[in-house]
Amino acid sequence: MIELKSVSKVYPNGTHALNNVDLKIEDGEFAFIVGASGAGKSTIIKLLLREEVPTSGSINVNGFDLVKMRRRQIPKYRRSLGVVFQDFRLIPNMNVYNNVAFALRVTNSPTAEIKKKVPYILNLVGLASKAKAFPEELSGGEQQRVALARALINNPRLIIADEPTGNIDPQLSYEIVDLLNEINKVGVTVVMVTHEHGLVSCFDRRVITISEGSVISDGRGLPKKY
Amino acid sequence: MRVGSFRYLVKEGVRSLWVNRLMSAASIGVLVSCLLLIGAAALFSININSMVGYIEKQNEVVVFLDDNVTDAKIESIEKQIKETENVVSVTFISKEEGLDKQMEILGDDKEYFQDLVDSNPIPDSFNVRMKNLEHIDETVEKIRNINGVYQVNVPTEVAQIVVHIKNIVYIAGIVVVAILIAVSFLIIANTIKITVFNRRKEIGIMKYVGATDGFIRFPFFVEGLLIGLIAGGIAYGLVAGGYYYLYTRVAAQYTGWFEAFFNNMVPFENIAIPLLIGMCGCSVLIGAIGSTAFVRKYLKV
Numbered sequence: 001m002i003e004l005k006s007v008s009k010v011y012p013n014g015t016h017a018l019n020n021v022d023l024k025i026e027d028g029e030f031a032f033i034v035g036a037s038g039a040g041k042s043t044i045i046k047l048l049l050r051e052e053v054p055t056s057g058s059i060n061v062n063g064f065d066l067v068k069m070r071r072r073q074i075p076k077y078r079r080s081l082g083v084v085f086q087d088f089r090l091i092p093n094m095n096v097y098n099n100v101a102f103a104l105r106v107t108n109s110p111t112a113e114i115k116k117k118v119p120y121i122l123n124l125v126g127l128a129s130k131a132k133a134f135p136e137e138l139s140g141g142e143q144q145r146v147a148l149a150r151a152l153i154n155n156p157r158l159i160i161a162d163e164p165t166g167n168i169d170p171q172l173s174y175e176i177v178d179l180l181n182e183i184n185k186v187g188v189t190v191v192m193v194t195h196e197h198g199l200v201s202c203f204d205r206r207v208i209t210i211s212e213g214s215v216i217s218d219g220r221g222l223p224k225k226y
Numbered sequence: 227m228r229v230g231s232f233r234y235l236v237k238e239g240v241r242s243l244w245v246n247r248l249m250s251a252a253s254i255g256v257l258v259s260c261l262l263l264i265g266a267a268a269l270f271s272i273n274i275n276s277m278v279g280y281i282e283k284q285n286e287v288v289v290f291l292d293d294n295v296t297d298a299k300i301e302s303i304e305k306q307i308k309e310t311e312n313v314v315s316v317t318f319i320s321k322e323e324g325l326d327k328q329m330e331i332l333g334d335d336k337e338y339f340q341d342l343v344d345s346n347p348i349p350d351s352f353n354v355r356m357k358n359l360e361h362i363d364e365t366v367e368k369i370r371n372i373n374g375v376y377q378v379n380v381p382t383e384v385a386q387i388v389v390h391i392k393n394i395v396y397i398a399g400i401v402v403v404a405i406l407i408a409v410s411f412l413i414i415a416n417t418i419k420i421t422v423f424n425r426r427k428e429i430g431i432m433k434y435v436g437a438t439d440g441f442i443r444f445p446f447f448v449e450g451l452l453i454g455l456i457a458g459g460i461a462y463g464l465v466a467g468g469y470y471y472l473y474t475r476v477a478a479q480y481t482g483w484f485e486a487f488f489n490n491m492v493p494f495e496n497i498a499i500p501l502l503i504g505m506c507g508c509s510v511l512i513g514a515i516g517s518t519a520f521v522r523k524y525l526k527v
């Protein structure tokens with residue numbers, strides 16, 4: 001469960017990114033977070049990833065108190081999540097297999113377990129044949145699927161997707177969100193930040209709309225004015 | 227941390243070295259250059275000190291004995307002088323030899339001294355060489371107090387000059403090597419900073435996936451260690467090899483003052499191991515510490 005209580009974020013340069021935001025996302029939910037550029041979507045992601053700390057308020061994610069958390073506890077928290085970014089964020093000098101395996105390495109998983117899990121998950125995302133390829137040899141869609149495989153391999157309870165379809169063509173974008181949808185059906189909470197309203201309207205899911213640092217709507221499907 | 231993870235991280239360090247081989251080669255090149263300079267400067271300084279030490283030992287003090295000392299007394303005095311601290315060599319010059327030497331110095335004028343052969347005024351003496359001219363006064367005082375010693379001629383001015391030069395050379399050597407080490411640190415630090423900067427994106431990604439700081443730093447540590455080892459090995463090979471060549475080949479070919487110089491060159495065997503430990507030790511420390519230290523900046527995600 002994700003719970004933001006009266007969260008405000010003011011950056012050092014004076015920008016008021018979030019104003020008293022209250023948000024609750026239950027286990028197993030699928031929620032889109034939409035809004036214009038500069039609305040505060042990226043800030044919410046940064047807060048959820050503990051890249052930033054709120055200026056005021058509290059954030060609780062699956063039992064982790066993100067405000068009180070110490071720096072050395074952050075890696076453990078991040079390992080409990082699966083994150084997918086717009087720019088894929090694959091390690092360039094590692095092949096697909098090792099990029100995915102890396103998520104298991106950081107949790108000190110035994111090599112035997114890695115040898116079993118990685119091929120399985122690559123198969124799941126349809127990239128078993130590209131295990132030895134390097135990120136630069138893959139298309140955008142393939143890279144994102146590798147990123148997704150990496151996000152899934154530790155069986156996270158929560159997946160955070162920050163504009164995962166930003167660099168992908170429309171057809172593939174739909175497939176990726178569809179994949180996230182399937183993952184959600186198994187019980188994984190999914191939070192997806194996006195500005196692609198066309199995509200959002202294809203799925204009948206909860207949509208949280210942010211504008212100028214506040215939640216202006218929160219319900220099923222896109223608000224009427226969109 | 228389990229053994230498997232440790233092995234993985236070591237392998238990652240080695241792999242990084244190879245994958246980023248251009249930057250690794252640059253780092254090794256820079257480190258080798260700096261070590262070559264420092265090693266050469268250090269060896270040069272050690273040898274100059276040895277040379278000055280040699281010059282120092284050449285300085286002679288003449289100990290004149292009382293008139294009519296017996297042979298037994300001469301032996302006793304020689305023994306006492308030899309046992310005095312700081313004395314390196316003692317050479318007996320009999321009054322006859324002393325007179326001959328004077329005649330040699332006088333050259334054509336020596337006929338004036340022909341008559342003196344029968345009543346030789348030149349006393350028996352010892353030429354004494356010391357190790358450390360800084361303590362020349364103390365040593366001479368001890369010799370003066372020996373029963374049977376009449377007078378000691380001390381080339382005080384020369385001794386003072388030699389001591390002065392020795393101190394300057396010693397300090398200059400240390401200062402030069404220290405400056406070279408400081409400059410090397412700066413150059414190497416910069417090189418490592420650049421290599422880490424190039425990998426900042428990779429470091430950030432690892433943090434997002436949940437890697438701990440230690441997990442990210444360790445392969446860099448291994449990489450830095452290896453770079454240090456390789457650079458140290460190469461630099462040592464070049465410096466020691468060059469020194470060995472100089473010591474064995476060149477020294478044998480020259481005579482005269484060159485010979486005197488090379489006779490006082492510090493033997494290769496004496497410097498071989500300390501040089502290896504010094505160069506590789508410094509090299510490994512710089513590589514390992516430098517690599518891990520500069521990663522910190524990019525771990526703050």
